[in-house]
Amino acid sequence: MPNAFWCIVEDDRAGLPKKVMAEVIGEATRLSGGAEAVWLTDKASDEGLKQLGEWGATRILLVESAGLAPYRAEVWVKVLADLAAPEAPRAIFGPVTSKQRELLARLAARLGVGLSADSVAFAMAGDTLTATRPVYAGKLLSKVAWAKTPCVATLRPNVFRPAEAQPGKTATVERPQTSLGDAFMKFVERREETSTGLPELTEAETVISGGRGMKGPENYVILEDMARVIGAAVGASRAAVDAGWRPHRFQIGQTGRTISPKLYLGFGVSGAIQHLAGMRTSKVIVAVNKDPEAPIFKIADYGIVGDLFEVVPALTQEFKRLLEK
């Protein structure tokens, strides 16, 4: 619909929208009073459509086609551009994921409009949308404005307040006729990471991070034990990754993953500026370090000065006691 706020759905590849969509729809609804979901997938589900409705999407544009999997930007971007042309939405939002950071950039170029990537706040003044985004490794915040609509933006996960599900609320579902873009890229294979059984780093609400103070790869089991108790992901500093203790996909920071969990717990991490770049927007920060001068204490909400090898097991026990009550 003209002037609508579109939310491009990120799903779990099994028919359900990811939880981060509650954040995107929540923010779009706050800004516009009614968000629309646009879902491109090879496999939707009634449950998924219901979920989007309960999060507050008033209307869902569903394009379901086998040709959309696996995701290739060149195939998807044409569909979105064709849908956007007659609909003229005011804004097109999506979460920052490996897919959408590329897709929405291509879409913005195709539509000839601006893109605010990795946004952490929005404001509407009259008809004008502005976004806030961290720049210079999160050392400064930049406010940006678009010259024309649609305003395309990606939203950093875990930053925006998720919409609360309203049981029974439904969206109208439309299945527009579209044609897919030509595929040039050929899919070869997908190599799954060996599962840790823990949440994905960028999606987790709680993240435990181990730095050089962990002293060796074998010691990460104590962090994983804690992670299982509190449902956290386990990440690492670059020093730990460069030492070969953890694979690179677990690196937090400027040259790793950007995370923004509700709770970040750092053990044996000094808090170098490049590490902070990847976790500074965490809501609550806890640091355990034996050096009282470690820079991480400057941004920590709670700190314990001590030996992590003593603190971690004791803390895990205490979490266990609390959560088993």
Place this chain on the structure above:
Amino acid sequence: MKILVAIKQVPDTATQMKLGADGKTIDPTGITWIVSPYDEFAVEEALRIKEKRGQGEVVAVSLGPDRVKEALRSCLAMGCDRAIHLNDPAWGAADTLMTARALAAVVKQEAPQLVLCGRQAIDDDMGALPAQLGELLGWPSAYWIMEEAVDADGKTVRVARQVEGGLEVFDLPLPAIVTAQKGLNEPRYPTLKGIMGAKKKELKDVKAADVGLAAEAPQLSITALEALPPRPPGRIIQGDLPTAVKELVRSLREDAKAI
């Protein structure tokens, strides 16, 4: 095979950033400028492709003011064959899309088989330009590449891109654009010989008119640049280990409601 590497010059990651007087730009005094770290992975990979094939040309290109020459020189010192500097006041307020348009114009003139970029420039942290360049050229693109192999005929490149939960492997017909993620390689340091040799390599200045572009207004503009709101002061929890741990968990549950 001709490879183009798009690089951006950015403030060193350890630099303390200060706001400029206009409230929209940074204060450039005291900044050490470097090649954006991900772009070094891109340069390194381009050089490795050329070395492996035993022939080819690697061209570094960057858009920015005069100081950018220094960044291009260091790419030449690493081993790039020549450099192109998009240097025109018309690009002074360039946003990602305008930069992509300028680079697309150069790509059309140079007609490389492969364009390598960094995953994101660590100043604006957009991570958007390579995708936009791909879109403007109508080329396939692949983000966050951890591995790459150009086939013997130079017709396709096989890439493994990092996604949530794994790696996805694709064959891209050339010409194509790929963006380097950390882990792709370890960039080399320029040798003294490389640094000396770089002075003799071609570094061409290009104006907007040279690539057939007229001045345009940015689609995204910065209305304000701000310091971070201060975090409320934190608290070091004192006491012996059992007391401190108990108090930490209590605070996380009752005060911060984080657990």
